[in-house]
Amino acid sequence: MVEGLGTRCVSDNPWVTIAETSELIMTLAAMGEYRMARKVLGWIGNKKYDDGTYWCGFTFPDMVTWPEEKLTWTDAAVMMAADAVYHITPAFQLFNHSFWxxxxxxxxxxxxxxxxxxxxxxxxxxxxxxxxxxxx
Structure with missing residues (x-):
């Protein structure tokens, strides 16, 4: 994890991905670490194209969107992460251990x-x- 940015796709490259960061957020929520999950979700909230879809990822420190792809699974991962944190739908419980x-x-x-x-x-x-x- 890169403080203030998100989760690297590969540990030795300067590239953060939105989907992997969303997976971290869901993990934090499942652990009951909602405060940290909300914080990390805030880091990626503005990483969107003008049409509202999320970037696949970006490089740092130059903050270049890379790759320039619009992937449905990235948007789905962000929606699931937001649900896990804010309990928007009944599906938020999917990663809640007590639910199972x-x-x-x-x-x-x-x-x-x-x-x-x-x-x-x-x-x-x-x-x-x-x-x-x-x-x-």
């Missing part, structure tokens, strides 16, 4: 979340009401 641990009884929080929100559970109920298990 056993909750009530022997069902995890994830199981209960999917049962409530995922269409497979309603399809099963509608069309396979006699089936004990969809895997059967």
């Amino acid at each position: 641990e056993a909750g009530q009884g022997d069902k995890s929080h994830m199981y209960r979340f999917l049962k409530k929100h995922h269409p497979v559970f309603s399809i099963r109920k509608a069309f396979y009401s006699d089936a004990a298990d969809m895997r059967a």
